[in-house]
Amino acid sequence: MLCSLCGTRPADSADPADTRCAVCAGAADADRGRAWAGSHGVTPNGPRLDQLRSPVGLAKAVCVLLGAVAVADVLSIAAGIHSRMLLAGGLDGGFLSVDEDELTLADNLTGAAASFQAFALLATGIVFLVWFRRVRRNAEVFDPSAHSMRPGWAIGSWFVPIGNLWLPFRVARGAWAASAPADGDGRRSAAPRGLLNAWWAALIVDQLVSRGAGRYYADAKTGNGMVRGLDMLAVGDALDIVAAVLAILFVRRLTAMQSHRANLGPIPAVPRPLQAH
Numbered sequence: 001m002l003c004s005l006c007g008t009r010p011a012d013s014a015d016p017a018d019t020r021c022a023v024c025a026g027a028a029d030a031d032r033g034r035a036w037a038g039s040h041g042v043t044p045n046g047p048r049l050d051q052l053r054s055p056v057g058l059a060k061a062v063c064v065l066l067g068a069v070a071v072a073d074v075l076s077i078a079a080g081i082h083s084r085m086l087l088a089g090g091l092d093g094g095f096l097s098v099d100e101d102e103l104t105l106a107d108n109l110t111g112a113a114a115s116f117q118a119f120a121l122l123a124t125g126i127v128f129l130v131w132f133r134r135v136r137r138n139a140e141v142f143d144p145s146a147h148s149m150r151p152g153w154a155i156g157s158w159f160v161p162i163g164n165l166w167l168p169f170r171v172a173r174g175a176w177a178a179s180a181p182a183d184g185d186g187r188r189s190a191a192p193r194g195l196l197n198a199w200w201a202a203l204i205v206d207q208l209v210s211r212g213a214g215r216y217y218a219d220a221k222t223g224n225g226m227v228r229g230l231d232m233l234a235v236g237d238a239l240d241i242v243a244a245v246l247a248i249l250f251v252r253r254l255t256a257m258q259s260h261r262a263n264l265g266p267i268p269a270v271p272r273p274l275q276a277h
Helices: 022-039 056-091 098-141 155-160 165-180 194-219 223-263
Strands: none
Touching: 056 098, 056 223, 098 155, 098 165, 098 223, 155 165, 165 194, 165 223, 194 223
């Protein structure tokens, strides 16, 4: 027999008269607990399963795309090394003498790698923002008090000039704290933030170095300057790989934390005796 409420899961109750599944029964019990808590001035402390949306599918897509970003970075490094060897080998007393066909091929390889990088980053950024917004909204259900910024900032914070150096981290920090494991009484334990901090630090350093390297290479006027610029771009690509790997670990960890928290089911409010005034 299927659940009389959702119609998708089998009824699972010791009471033959109760035709609800375990999830719907738990959600109903939690709603009754919240109703009691509201009438007695008690704040409910458990997630409502009907407000949660699984981030697992989006997390898998983000991780695959982050892997594509890392592959694009590897190709960019390879193209950069080829161009560097060509330019360094053509330097003679500060003057650049390189075969035009070889230089054209090197430029084409570099351009193709850059295009692949741009496409991979754009696709990854879009899917990551969708995932980030979903885990932030789930975190609001787990614990509204753990956040210093509203859910809309999960997307908006990335587009604030200068502020995007720390505002998205504040959103991630709140979602991380709210998604920490909870015991049967609804008390949340502390979740170590080492991975979160490492991912954000790598991301910021990567962005600063990559932007600086890009400007240096674009402004280079001599062969030696172009060689140094290519070296800096390779360092930026290597940092981007590190940031991508840490981002994969961060996405997987936060998604697993939210899945575990949701699997605990709704935690009813714990009644507290009224105090005499």
